[in-house]
Amino acid sequence: MLELRLVQGSLLKKVMEAIKELVTDANFDCSASGFSLQAMDSSHVALVALLLRSEGFEHYRCDRNISMGMNLNNMSKMLKCAGNDDIITIKADDGSDTVTFMFESPSQDKISDFEMKLMDIDSEHLGIPEAEYHAIVRMPSSEFARICKDLSSIGDTVVISVTKEGVKFSTRGDIGTANIVCMQNTTVDKPEEATVIEMNEPVSLTFALRYMNSFTKATPLSNTVTISLSNELPVVVEYKIAEMGYVRFYLAPKIEEDEDETKPQV
Amino acid sequence: MLELRLVQGSLLKKVMEAIKELVTDANFDCSASGFSLQAMDSSHVALVALLLRSEGFEHYRCDRNISMGMNLNNMSKMLKCAGNDDIITIKADDGSDTVTFMFESPSQDKISDFEMKLMDIDSEHLGIPEAEYHAIVRMPSSEFARICKDLSSIGDTVVISVTKEGVKFSTRGDIGTANIVCMQNTTVDKPEEATVIEMNEPVSLTFALRYMNSFTKATPLSNTVTISLSNELPVVVEYKIAEMGYVRFYLAPKIEEDEDETKPQV
DNA sequence: CTATTGAAAA
DNA sequence: TTTTCAATAG
Numbered sequence: 060m061l062e063l064r065l066v067q068g069s070l071l072k073k074v075m076e077a078i079k080e081l082v083t084d085a086n087f088d089c090s091a092s093g094f095s096l097q098a099m100d101s102s103h104v105a106l107v108a109l110l111l112r113s114e115g116f117e118h119y120r121c122d123r124n125i126s127m128g129m130n131l132n133n134m135s136k137m138l139k140c141a142g143n144d145d146i147i148t149i150k151a152d153d154g155s156d157t158v159t160f161m162f163e164s165p166s167q168d169k170i171s172d173f174e175m176k177l178m179d180i181d182s183e184h185l186g187i188p189e190a191e192y193h194a195i196v197r198m199p200s201s202e203f204a205r206i207c208k209d210l211s212s213i214g215d216t217v218v219i220s221v222t223k224e225g226v227k228f229s230t231r232g233d234i235g236t237a238n239i240v241c242m243q244n245t246t247v248d249k250p251e252e253a254t255v256i257e258m259n260e261p262v263s264l265t266f267a268l269r270y271m272n273s274f275t276k277a278t279p280l281s282n283t284v285t286i287s288l289s290n291e292l293p294v295v296v297e298y299k300i301a302e303m304g305y306v307r308f309y310l311a312p313k314i315e316e317d318e319d320e321t322k323p324q325v
Numbered sequence: 326m327l328e329l330r331l332v333q334g335s336l337l338k339k340v341m342e343a344i345k346e347l348v349t350d351a352n353f354d355c356s357a358s359g360f361s362l363q364a365m366d367s368s369h370v371a372l373v374a375l376l377l378r379s380e381g382f383e384h385y386r387c388d389r390n391i392s393m394g395m396n397l398n399n400m401s402k403m404l405k406c407a408g409n410d411d412i413i414t415i416k417a418d419d420g421s422d423t424v425t426f427m428f429e430s431p432s433q434d435k436i437s438d439f440e441m442k443l444m445d446i447d448s449e450h451l452g453i454p455e456a457e458y459h460a461i462v463r464m465p466s467s468e469f470a471r472i473c474k475d476l477s478s479i480g481d482t483v484v485i486s487v488t489k490e491g492v493k494f495s496t497r498g499d500i501g502t503a504n505i506v507c508m509q510n511t512t513v514d515k516p517e518e519a520t521v522i523e524m525n526e527p528v529s530l531t532f533a534l535r536y537m538n539s540f541t542k543a544t545p546l547s548n549t550v551t552i553s554l555s556n557e558l559p560v561v562v563e564y565k566i567a568e569m570g571y572v573r574f575y576l577a578p579k580i581e582e583d584e585d586e587t588k589p590q591v
Numbered sequence: 592c593t594a595t596t597g598a599a600a601a
Numbered sequence: 602t603t604t605t606c607a608a609t610a611g
Contacts, residue, residue: 133500140475140503143592157501168510168520169468173479175501467593545595 061089061125061151064118068147068162070111070280070300072138077277077298077306078107079131081270086126086182093304094149097184105270106293106309108187115303117146127151127158128180134160137173151177187309192287192295193260194221198241199252200284200298204275206239211268213237216313220263221256221288230268251282262288264312271296274308327355327391327417330384334413334428336377336546336566338404343543343564343572344373345397347536352392352446359570360415363450371536372559372575374453381569383412393417393424394446400426403439417443453575458553458561459526460487464507465518466550466564470541472505477534479503482579486529487522487554496534517548528554530578537562540574 065071078085078096085098085107093112100107113119141147141162148161155177162171206228210217214230214237221227225242244254277298278284287295293309300306331337344362351364351373360382362375379385407413407428414427421443428437472494476483480496480503487493491508509522543564544550553561559575566572 130500136478136500137503139478140505142471166510166513168508169505170508171475171503171505173501173503471593 060120060122060153061149062118062120063089063094063116063149065111065115065147065149066117068141068145069143070303071147072141072143073277073279074109074111074300074306075131075135075138077280078109079135080276081105081273081308082107082131084128084130084178084180086128086180088124088126088184089121090124091121095304097187098182100270100273104267104310105273106185106187108305108307108309110304111300112304115300118148122153125151128178129158129175130178133175137175140171140173190287190289190292191259192292193262193289194256194258194287196221196226196254196256196286196288197283198226198254198286200275200278200281202241202254203284203286204278206241207268207271207275210237210239211272215268216265217268217271218263218265219286219288219294220261221258222261223256223258225254226256226286262290264288264290264294265314266294266310266312270308270310274310277306277308280306326386326388326419327415328384328386329355329360329382329415331377331381331413331415332383334407334411335409336569337413338407338409339543339545340375340377340566340572341397341401341404343546344375345401346542347371347539347574348373348397350394350396350444350446352394352448354390354392354450355387356390357387361570364448366536366539370533370576371539372451372453374571374573374575376570377566378570381566384414388419391417394444395424395441396444399441403441406437406439456553456555456558457525458558459528459555460522460524460553462487462492462520462522462552462554463549464492464520464552466541466544466547468507468520469550469552470544472507473534473537473541476503476505477538481534482531483534483537484529484531485552485554485560486527487524488527489522489524491520492522492552528556530554530556530560531580532560532576532578536574536576540576543572543574546572 081100082098083101085096088095093110096109098107137160142164144165145162150159150161157174157176160173210228210230213234214232216230218229225240228239230237241254243256247253274296280300281298285297293311296308298306347366348364349367351362354361359376359378364373403426408430410431411428416425423440423442426439476494476496480498482496484495491506494505496503507520510520513519540562546566547564551563559577562574564572
């Protein structure tokens with residue numbers, strides 16, 4: 060028996076919007092500690108990891124660990140039927156091959172329930188090692204989204220270079236080149252507007268903008284984004300979910316000087 | 326000679342937006358009592374009835390009953406040229422085959438007139454008997470629109486079931502099932518937010534969501550919608566037009582247990 | 592927060 | 602053309 064009651068239902072709606080472009084089918088794993096997901100994108104290049112800790116739910120009951128395979132597009136369709144300030148409850152009976160989403164309007168006079176078939180999905184759960192990163196950049200998520208969008212109108216890849224002073228995003232395309240530098244800046248009115256750089260070693264890595272732009276679909280989840288970089292490691296683009304957890308995206312760097320379109324593997 | 330002056334011109338614009346998706350050509354009938362229309366939708370499944378009583382016009386002159394055939398798309402194009410707080414006057418000379426729409430800006434410094442050709446349209450004017458309905462639901466029009474939109478992302482038809490406690494909207498599709506229950510609720514701050522159920526007998530009827538969604542184009546006309554249901558009778562979805570009349574939509578229920586796509590007749 | 596509108600992208 | 606995104610108004 061599984062019953063998870065989330066007062067701020069809009070969070071779950073935003074999570075779905077954030078990941079459904081990248082991942083079409085995935086297993087949601089429920090345990091006593093929380094509700095999580097880990098999945099490769101359909102071209103097996105990027106990895107998405109979601110965690111919603113049990114403490115963030117108003118009510119959290121998960122008698123035994125279960126893994127529920129869902130089509131994220133269908134799940135998203137149903138979640139779109141929830142109002143933005145509805146309370147969402149996810150329910151599944153033991154052994155059932157369906158999951159039920161229940162939506163309660165704030166005034167409690169409208170109650171909806173949507174039942175969806177579960178699916179069997181093979182998935183290797185990758186252990187993601189905690190790594191030390193050469194550089195960690197925290198910046199406003201909207202600014203990062205704007206940069207990725209702007210650069211993708213010029214080129215296909217972005218070189219992210221971090222120095223103590225700032226982070227530089229560069230691209231190159233048929234029509235020219237572009238460089239956007241964000242200086243470290245901690246003297247802003249609101250902490251979420253700061254650009255903060257923690258750096259042990261300078262790094263410069265190249266990524267496909269197509270994936271970066273998919274990651275920025277998570278922008279509504281958080282005012283800030285954290286980008287963790289190391290040479291030879293996948294970048295981690297993390298959006299924290301207040302009081303509950305995170306959505307993290309992993310993407311392997313392209314090997315520099317490699318001008319063709321070979322797909323890197325995570 | 327016909328001359329109808331409507332101070333709140335936006336009403337007429339909204340009426341056109343409400344019905345032009347369903348009806349392409351129709352006769353507008355003018356008499357001393359008012360300006361009305363009755364027409365089947367192009368697939369002859371739903372019926373639209375409009376009434377604007379003469380008392381709602383600032384000036385109403387209609388020397389003799391006339392029926393003016395108009396293409397609603399063209400009429401809508403012209404009405405879109407009126408500002409939302411323009412005063413609209415509809416004029417037609419006896420025996421003329423055109424109608425003129427005149428728009429006066431509130432400040433009276435801009436006066437437009439648009440002349441449109443009338444057309445000959447055959448139409449049987451159906452007498453719609455006043456019926457006793459088993460159940461009448463009044464609810465916020467925006468909520469009804471939201472429900473029809475949400476359900477149509479899951480299935481093609483909606484089952485509307487009314488009990489004393491509330492009204493349930495259900496659908497079923499490839500990806501799962503959905504049920505939305507709205508409780509009777511008369512204890513709200515504003516009367517237009519109430520959900521009120523008058524029921525003599527429980528009813529449960531099935532309708533095509535495609536038509537329901539067309540009906541909800543009338544949502545801007547009124548804060549509330551009234552849904553009148555009886556077994557074996559077409560449902561009536563009514564949007565009242567303040568001080569003037571109504572737009573009513575009629576749609577025959579699908580015969581239950583009928584899984585194929587036969588079109589019901591009104 | 593929702594709804595509408597206009598602009599931009601697929 | 603259809604769909605989606607962003608922005609603004611209520």
